[in-house]
Amino acid sequence: MQRVIGWLAAAIIVTFVFGSAYFTLQQLGRRAANDAPTAAAAAQVAVMGFPAPSAPRLELTPDSGVFVIVYGADNQPMSGTATLHGTLPVLPAGVLEAARRSGSDAVSWQPEPGLRIAVVARPAGDQVVVAGQSLKPTEDRNWMVLIFLSAAWLGSMIVLALGYGATEIIRGRSLRYPRLPMGLV
The missing domain is CATH 3.30.450 (Beta-Lactamase)
Known part of the structure; x- marks a missing residue:
């Protein structure tokens, strides 16, 4: 359960980072208008x-x-x-x-x-x-920023999901096939 919480926390942090980046870029664009x-x-x-x-x-x-x-x-x-x-x-x-x-x-x-x-x-x-x-040119740029950041966020979520899946597979194998001490091989 703790591993799941760690991965969920990572997903929340990544979501917050991408959301903050979009908000910042949107506001910069509007102010530049x-x-x-x-x-x-x-x-x-x-x-x-x-x-x-x-x-x-x-x-x-x-x-x-x-x-x-x-x-x-x-x-x-x-x-x-x-x-x-x-x-x-x-x-x-x-x-x-x-x-x-x-x-x-x-x-x-x-x-x-x-x-x-x-x-x-x-x-x-x-x-x-x-x-x-x-404001149409600014709003068009904001739309493109949203698309790019959404794609990057989705890619990050896929990487996190793959990382979580890989650690669970490795963990499952290590439980089925425990390592023997060095001298017993």
Whole structure:
């Protein structure tokens, strides 16, 4: 029974290690999704007060890249480089207010089913600059990490099961065929 407990403890430890690795890699990937929007928001805040360059607007899709939208004091979009169904999207007012209170806010925003966006909001006077990008590439990488780690975990469980089986076979043989002392052979 103690041998079984030892092997089960090893399986639990291996499971914990792979689970922790997935959680860590998933969180690193999600936090990295904020990097480009943070840089875009900082760049926009730096040029506030200058005439905004005319940039083509992209439609927000699961494959869209980095975009910037400036919201006024009334939390309504004033200008931006992205649209949702042809109009500037309206971010929840709580995100804009949190950015004004704390100096920035970073959230995952889902304006509609199937469209998740990493958003960073930074205040600029009474306005708020919001930059974002689709989370689909990050979520696709997370899925691949999950598949790889699951395969490695399954392989580890097979190795543990084979190790347990081998020790039980060896133990069973040693009970059936005890070793003779050296001088009696």
